[in-house]
Amino acid sequence: MILAAEAAGAGSRALTMTLFLVLVAATLGITIWASRRTKTATDFYAGGRGFSGVQNGLAIGGDYMSAASFLGIAGMIALFGYDGFLYSIGFLVAWLVALLLVAELLRNSGRFTMADVVSYRMRQRPVRTAAAFSTITVSIFYLLAQMVGAGALIALLLGIQDGETFLGLTADQAKIVTIVLVGILMIVYVTFGGMKGTTWVQIVKAVLLMTGAGLLSVLVLAAYGFNFGALLEDAARASGQEGTRFLEPGLRYGVEVAGDPLATLWSKLDLISLGIALVLGTAGLPHILIRFYTVPNSRAARTSVNWAIGLIGTFYLLTLVLGFGAAALVGREAILAQDAAGNAAAPQLAEEVGQSLGGDALGAVMLALIASVAFATILAVVAGLTLASSSSIAHDFYAQVVRRGKATDKEEVRVARLSALGIGAVSIVLAVFAQGLNVAFLVALAFAVAASANLPALLLSLFWKRFNTAGAVAGIYGGLVSAVGLVFFSPVVSGKVDPETGNSLSLFPAGVDFAWFPLENPGLVSIPVGFLCAVVGTLLSKERDPDKHAELEVRALTGAGAH
Amino acid sequence: MTTASRGSPEHGGSPEADFARRSVAMHSDPRFVELRRRLRVFVFPMSAAFLAWYLLYVLMSAYARDVMSIVLFGHVNVALLFGLLQFVTTFGIAILYARYAGRRLDPLAEQIHDELDAGSAAAPAAAPAADRTGAGDEKGAGA
Numbered sequence: 001m002i003l004a005a006e007a008a009g010a011g012s013r014a015l016t017m018t019l020f021l022v023l024v025a026a027t028l029g030i031t032i033w034a035s036r037r038t039k040t041a042t043d044f045y046a047g048g049r050g051f052s053g054v055q056n057g058l059a060i061g062g063d064y065m066s067a068a069s070f071l072g073i074a075g076m077i078a079l080f081g082y083d084g085f086l087y088s089i090g091f092l093v094a095w096l097v098a099l100l101l102v103a104e105l106l107r108n109s110g111r112f113t114m115a116d117v118v119s120y121r122m123r124q125r126p127v128r129t130a131a132a133f134s135t136i137t138v139s140i141f142y143l144l145a146q147m148v149g150a151g152a153l154i155a156l157l158l159g160i161q162d163g164e165t166f167l168g169l170t171a172d173q174a175k176i177v178t179i180v181l182v183g184i185l186m187i188v189y190v191t192f193g194g195m196k197g198t199t200w201v202q203i204v205k206a207v208l209l210m211t212g213a214g215l216l217s218v219l220v221l222a223a224y225g226f227n228f229g230a231l232l233e234d235a236a237r238a239s240g241q242e243g244t245r246f247l248e249p250g251l252r253y254g255v256e257v258a259g260d261p262l263a264t265l266w267s268k269l270d271l272i273s274l275g276i277a278l279v280l281g282t283a284g285l286p287h288i289l290i291r292f293y294t295v296p297n298s299r300a301a302r303t304s305v306n307w308a309i310g311l312i313g314t315f316y317l318l319t320l321v322l323g324f325g326a327a328a329l330v331g332r333e334a335i336l337a338q339d340a341a342g343n344a345a346a347p348q349l350a351e352e353v354g355q356s357l358g359g360d361a362l363g364a365v366m367l368a369l370i371a372s373v374a375f376a377t378i379l380a381v382v383a384g385l386t387l388a389s390s391s392s393i394a395h396d397f398y399a400q401v402v403r404r405g406k407a408t409d410k411e412e413v414r415v416a417r418l419s420a421l422g423i424g425a426v427s428i429v430l431a432v433f434a435q436g437l438n439v440a441f442l443v444a445l446a447f448a449v450a451a452s453a454n455l456p457a458l459l460l461s462l463f464w465k466r467f468n469t470a471g472a473v474a475g476i477y478g479g480l481v482s483a484v485g486l487v488f489f490s491p492v493v494s495g496k497v498d499p500e501t502g503n504s505l506s507l508f509p510a511g512v513d514f515a516w517f518p519l520e521n522p523g524l525v526s527i528p529v530g531f532l533c534a535v536v537g538t539l540l541s542k543e544r545d546p547d548k549h550a551e552l553e554v555r556a557l558t559g560a561g562a563h
Numbered sequence: 564m565t566t567a568s569r570g571s572p573e574h575g576g577s578p579e580a581d582f583a584r585r586s587v588a589m590h591s592d593p594r595f596v597e598l599r600r601r602l603r604v605f606v607f608p609m610s611a612a613f614l615a616w617y618l619l620y621v622l623m624s625a626y627a628r629d630v631m632s633i634v635l636f637g638h639v640n641v642a643l644l645f646g647l648l649q650f651v652t653t654f655g656i657a658i659l660y661a662r663y664a665g666r667r668l669d670p671l672a673e674q675i676h677d678e679l680d681a682g683s684a685a686a687p688a689a690a691p692a693a694d695r696t697g698a699g700d701e702k703g704a705g706a
Contacts, residue, residue: 082642086624089649093617096656100606236638248632249624249642268625275621279614298672303665309657313650412626548592551583557598558672560589560679561582 044494057307074341077323102198281447474537479530
């Protein structure tokens with residue numbers, strides 16, 4: 001079964017395009033509505049702090065569940081079985097760090113950005129510069145992964161094969177057009193709609209995603225008489241793996257390399273490294289942190305995290321059904337034929353389930369529906385990332401570093417809007433250049449940088465009295481440089497070659513090899529380095545300010561004087 | 564304002580400086596000390612527990628594959644059950660924390676918050692007087 005199956009393919013394409021256009025029109029409508037209600041800096045950065053806990057919980061879900069979650073995890077489970085589930089678990093458990101240690105304290109003591117809290121009792125300029133730097137790095141990595149993914153995905157979902165054209169575009173041209181369009185849309189959402197527009201786009205997306213994934217899961221389970229065991233059995237059999245190997249860990253991560261104990265060791269350490277970065281990264285992602293400022297108080301922040309946990313947890317349980325369902329009903333061969341990383345597994349499953357229920361017509365409808373859900377997912381996530389980085393440029397870098405705290409709110413918002421334009425333009429250009437490269441590793445890298453650079457500074461500023469400017473600056477740069485540096489010298493950038501085909505599995509082409517760091521995920525080393533730099537930097541400096549610490553702690557725990 | 568530059572609270576009777584002074588005083592208030600104890604006594608052990616539980620899961624996925632592949636019932640093996648249990652504990656801890664915070668943290672935090680912010684509401688009116696006399700600051704801070 002190939003997506004662009006002749007007649008049904010054409011019908012599906014027309015329907016998919018129509019649904020895309022409806023989605024774009026609806027989100028632009030929301031943006032116009034929101035732009036009329038965005039006047040102050042608080043409106044722009046924090047949606048006027050007027051969202052309820054439930055609304056923000058939905059928006060967090062919309063901000064967090066990227067196309068990498070929806071299509072990537074379902075595809076990974078479809079191809080590698082149990083190991084795809086490891087991602088889901090790390091992504092979910094991570095929310096407890098946000099709930100217990102970060103969300104409420106941040107909401108109480110900050111205004112618009114992560115740096116508001118980290119720099120609270122420190123010298124503003126060095127800390128804000130460092131925080132803005134790491135915020136932009138994390139956001140751009142994540143943004144690039146989403147945009148390059150969007151290009152590939154849309155070409156795939158519209159069923160444009162290599163050598164084929166659609167509206168006069170070849171597959172490569174369609175990818176570039178998609179990247180540019182997604183980039184323009186995210187710039188429009190953020191510059192005009194600010195946080196209000198972005199939040200509503202994310203809420204709409206969360207509802208669509210849950211509905212789509214829920215509906216598809218029910219249909220898959222119904223095909224097995226709601227017997228999950230039967231689904232597992234069928235998936236294991238269809239996987240081509242020996243016995244029940246497909247249902248056990250080890251096909252993708254922590255692979256046992258026969259006769260090579262060193263390779264096995266690195267592979268297992270890599271699994272642990274990934275696990276740690278996933279669980280500690282979430283609470284350091286700037287686009288997630290700024291969401292806590294959109295609610296009126298810390299109790300609403302708590303409610304929103306709890307809703308997000310419920311939503312995200314349910315969603316990842318559904319991806320288990322979708323992934324195993326795709327393995328069983330679509331089959332490995334067909335999934336690989338469409339996309340080597342399995343990103344088309346969920347849409348292929350939708351088409352297959354629809355076809356078996358109501359023939360080609362229903363198959364086309366289901367495919368179009370799931371494709372538009374994926375499109376909505378991409379739009380909501382890129383908007384959140386653009387907003388997070390432009391907020392940090394305007395509020396941290398421009399207002400505090402360039403203007404030394406003398407910028408008016410109006411000036412800040414103008415700079416934030418211009419920054420969104422700039423970030424958007426830079427991302428479009430980078431994504432177009434990176435379009436042919438394997439950039440899937442950028443999502444895991446964004447989590448690793450967030451966990452290594454942002455989380456130590458954030459936690460220590462909230463919980464360690466002695467923490468100071470030198471510590472924050474050393475921690476942020478130390479974590480950032482070690483995470484990015486180690487990845488640069490790892491097999492994801494150079495030196496990894498497919499043993500059968502000889503093709504490069506790295507960013508650089510085969511033949512280039514300057515990798516010396518054996519792990520693909522830097523977290524196992526870079527997170528301890530981030531914490532260590534923060535502690536050593538602190539102790540080497542004499543600066544301490546017990547009064548300012550007392551003030552921050554009282555604010556953070558009680559919400560007194562909160563914005 | 565969080566953006567106030569360092570060291571500025573020392574001079575002048577601005578509402579911000581007054582608020583900062585009262586916050587510092589509140590920091591050693593027995594009610595605040597109790598609030599901080601109640602928060603930490605829950606979140607620190609709970610964070611250590613869920614991180615250890617998660618790490619055990621990751622380590623077993625890497626090194627205890629024999630155990631993870633034991634089939635329990637139907638086609639559900641230890642690995643799948645362990646993964647699903649991570650979901651159960653995450654949901655469980657979130658619910659427990661919400662209940663604990665609502666019962667043990669919110670009432671106390673609200674009391675302190677109201678007291679500090681009530682002082683701030685009065686401050687703008689008091690500020691001009693404080694500017695003139697200068698010495699009035701200390702009394703205002705005790706309110």
